[in-house]
Amino acid sequence: MSRHRNVRSMNYSEEYDGYDDVYGHSVEDDYCVSPSEAAFMYDREGSKNKQKIGAFFQTVSNIAEEHEGEVDSKGSGSDIEEARLQSCIDQVKETLGSSFSIKEIVLSLKKNNFDIEKTINDLLMKRADGELKQETDKKGKAITTPHPQKAQVVSSNQTTVNVTKGFDLAQKDISRLCPTPRSESPGSGRVTPINVQSNENEEKPKHKSYGKDDVLNNYKKDRSGEKEHLYMIVIGHVDAGKSTLMGHLLCALGQVNQKTMHKYEQESRKLGKQSFVYAWVLDETGEERNRGITMDVGKSQFETNSKIVTLLDAPGHKDFIPNMIAGAGQADVAVLVVDATRGEFETGFDYGGQTREHALLVRSLGVSQLAVAINKLDTVNWSKERFDEIIQKLKVFLKQAGFKDNDVAFVPCSGLTGQNLVVKPTQKELIEWYQGPTLIEVIDNFRVSERPILKPLRFSVNDVFKGTGSGFCVSGKVETGSLSVGDKVLICPSREVASVKGLLTDDSPKQVVYAGDQAQVTLSGIEMQNVSVGNIICDPQNPVHVTTKFQARVVIFNIAVPITKGYSVVLHHQSLVEPVIVSKLIAQLNKSTGEVIKKHPRCLTKNTSALIEIQVSRPIGVELYSDCKELGRIMLRVGGATIAAGLITKIL
């Protein structure tokens, strides 16, 4: 397969926000996943930064204070007001439909001092007075007037027309998705009705039975005036500074109170781990703190101007990649942290480090937008050359991994000193050459993924635990559809029925949760031990497929030994981790076109594509990729390395 061809096919799918493009080109040998055992060992104590640590603590409190000041200033400033205005506009539109232009609503709102009741009355009065007649007639009932200056965003984010070579499975799927508020009209914070109409026509008949309008309307009602919710996973080689970066970010945003921070500082000093004080914000278990590494996905939350961001801090260590995969399955976007220190970037990137594997993994799991934090720039004296050098290397690789140039942003920063995280940098060596956005600005600019709320309910269980009251809780992500308190649901693969007693997102009770939400569900009518991580909670009328055998189309990464029939591998499907056997090699496929090159190949070698059959020892709940992207993706791992990513094409 020639390189030319690869590049070409990638361009075709440029606009497409799916998985297909990963299949449209070959991932060259040297860019592939094969972390060696060597990466397991690292010398934490020998960290070069040690001597400087003390100096940084001074800045901790400073930055936090500075930041608090900033929030205050913002509070009185335009941002909050704008958000408030926005939410009011939404509420008004909710009631009145879209027959009034935003300008009118805004005017009226201001006049009525943001009192929604009054505004509505006011507007309706006007209408009655006939003042607005021409406007309404022209616009029809369903069209919102978008913010003029934001209208262009639509074209770049939302195009679904694509010429994709390789898999075309996803195409029919995408049009059905309810576009995100962000991609539709960033200002409105919700879905415009017109899209509902067109979506409906393309719905498969089997989903017709859904009270879609109700669901959508409720969704709009529930979520109007809220900031968009973004799930972000932080990835990168072990010790790249992920936890520190995010811990510092949280501190700087005032998410961690001074007292706690002080406590962490004292305690970490006692353990001689001062350099990990920020990491402690996320690494909570004793084990993690003692060892100074993240083991399971840590979760926290913060807000940006336009978004509520749930942060998933992934473990970088290769042994904990299964945890990372589970985390990435829940994420919309990713922040890839790389260590700019000389030699360290190279270790993480070239010599079997996790940088590549992580990036490939999240891409294969459907994450398409990426911020790359070039971290620890303090160790290289904020060198622009170093920054550019790293970007250069990463760009090539990320493109090959299937990320579009436009969806990748590079940000220079330092997690330890806090430069360029939340406030504009002050380091003069950095300002000299960098005027771009801060990390938080980049995060704020991410688009939120589509929320397929009209599809039947699918909820993947990521955690099972005792709640405070009766029953027990599961947490996970609503992949598709919606879920209300009182619903009867089916737990698959056991096919037991349970009912929903309560719903929480981010510790606040909800009546309904929608696709894209990470929720905590209190279940009753079922024993706690009968629900486990990896289960799929679904609509009893429209359950997920339960099977022990399926076919998948896979791309094979840079594997050390070929895959044969009968190969034992570990399957990752959402949060499920299950040993499986590659029971058949059905055909070897052309990586770009998907054509069958050879039937029943004897083995599959690295960087190829194939159709295989997978046998699971016990039933699991899966979906065809064409029906449900979220539950149609799989990853295969062996001996601690990811060997393939795939899409489920047939359920047997």
Place this chain on the structure above:
Amino acid sequence: MKLVYKNVDKDGQGTVGLIPEEPEDMWHAYNLISEGDSVRSSTIRKVQSESSTGSSTSSRVRTTLTISVENIDFDTQACVLRLKGRNIEENQYVKMGAYHTLDLELNRKFSLRKQEWDSVSLERIDVACDPSKSADVAAVIMQEGLAFVCLITSSMTLVRAKIDVTIPRKRKGFIQQHEKGLQKFYDNVMQAIIRHIDFDIVKCIIIASPGFVKDQFFEYMIQTAIKTDNKLLLENKSKFVLAHSSSGFKHALKEVLQDPAVTSKMADTKAASEVKALEQFYNTLQTEPAKAFYGKKHVEKACEAQAIETLLISDNLFRCQDVRQRKEYVRLVDTVREMGGEVRIFSSMHISGEQLDQLTGVAAILRFPMPELEEDDSEDELEED
């Protein structure tokens, strides 16, 4: 297994007397006995007797029976071998031709008569009766929430306990449930070790996991042993070996068995050498695919061309009901040996044997590259679908 006598004539016909001494020997017996063989052994038979008054009583008597085997049943976990067949020797309690089910018992002699003792069967006797083996190794392979406690003998890997619990993840502000869940899990694993591992026999206990689970668990176990004054664990502390595995699934044992730190502690390395041989096959497939064949047809072709350097074959194939098929496999083994090739008969009860079984059960590394056989084979496979 103890060999009591062996009377096999030139044509391969004859009888062998054996005493199984440990559970693993049942596995050997299972691999030795085929349908159509006759087995003579002491057994318990329920006998109905009618008294003069006409009332019938049933009693159990011990008697020696010879049956012609029709059905073989092996419980891998309990190591019980059950043979069913017709009685072929006159007996005071059992009529000729009556059915009887014979459970082979430990430490009780049985004799096995075959029309033809082939090379594979004879080799099996040698292996089974080799006194140098039987240094047992135990392995605990685990990850958070999942653990297998296994015994690894020369030719079997037995799962003695599987612990599968859901441990709540750590959540912000709620790490207690996670840590409590973990502790409970460790307790379960520890109990399974105490219950299923015979420290008098087992020379080495491998604890393998990804990450720090193994260290954390070992630490926990020793601390708990100290607290509860568990002498057994404390005295055997030095037998534990910690190793890395990429997951807690059973098949990750093969990674453990490739770790030199582990194999150096194992007296018997059949399991490890099988893993290595299969790995070598896969490596060849990677580097020189034309020198790695698998599947009966392909391997037979390679054999015809005298190309086989190492033959990997699962003992599963010799247990097939079809006598003709068994003969073909035996011939394959014999031919390869005649040509100076090496033959490795994998135990299907080991991890690598399980995998070889999945890979048609037979594979070969060749001396020289051979062209890949073309389509007709894949047609065959298509029909299988």
